[in-house]
Amino acid sequence: MQKTVHIDEDVLMSKYDIILKRILAIALHQKKAYARNTVVARVDKKNTILFLEENHLQGAMPGKYRYGLFLDGELISLAVFSGGRKMPELNIENYRSFELIRFCNKLGYNVVGGISKLLKAFVSDFQPNDIMTYTDKDWSQESTLEKIGFVKKSEIPPLKFWVNGTTRTLIKDEIQYAALQKEFPNGYLKENLGSLKLIQSIK
Structure with a gap:
């Protein structure tokens, strides 16, 4: 199946090394590691931030719970989760939903079975009732998470940004948009492709 990747010029300029390695990974020029040969362990906040800054396009977000896969002592895959959230609208006692906030492999690695x-x-450790997450449609219009039990619940419309050089600011409303145009008159408007919201129910 053909894969479409949408990369804006400002993102390419600011995250060139990460983007290049991700494209090479898509082209299968990468090391293959098997999750069964790794050790899973909790990761501290400092090392989480360093790993995400080096390997995730959207940058670091330490979350509340952090799990990593280690191969011969080297961190090669990382998942970051939120704290539990009550869902009163479901009218189910003690129901807790968690968000998978960040997931990535070390650039250059394909960790088979890693996310699972x-x-x-x-x-x-936490016995959640469900885990939800968002995937970036700029990089994939169909999520591989659906292969391991996640179900697409909705599509998030494209977000608009005001780009000034290599800095992009999310536009939240028309007042902010007008202010950005005035403050950075040489900037320009961009929008991404949106995202997918997926949920995995835990039996």
């Missing part, structure tokens, strides 16, 4: 092993460790 990380999710299994998290579920074992």
Whole structure:
């Protein structure tokens, strides 16, 4: 199946190394590691931030719970989760939903079964009722998470940004949009392709 990747010029300029390695990974020029040969362990905030800054396009977000896969002592895959959230609208007592906030492999690695092993460790520790996440349609219009039990619930419309050089600011309303145009008159408007919201119910 053909894969379409949408990369804006400002993102390419600011995240060139990460984007290049991700494209090479898509082209299968990468090391293959198997999750069964790794050790899963909790990761501290400092090392989480360093790993995400080096390997995730959207940058670091430490979250509340952090799990990593280690191969011969080297961190090669990382998942970051939110705290539990009550869902009163479901009218189910003690129901807790968690968000998978960040997931990535070390650039240059394809960790086969990595996300499944990380999710299994998290579920074992916290027994969530569901795990939800968002995937960026700029990089994939169909999520591979659907292969491991996630179900697409909705599509999030494209977000608009005001780009000034290599800095992009999310536009939240028309007042902010007008202010950005005035403050950065040489900037320009961009929007992404939106995102997918997916949920995995835990039996």
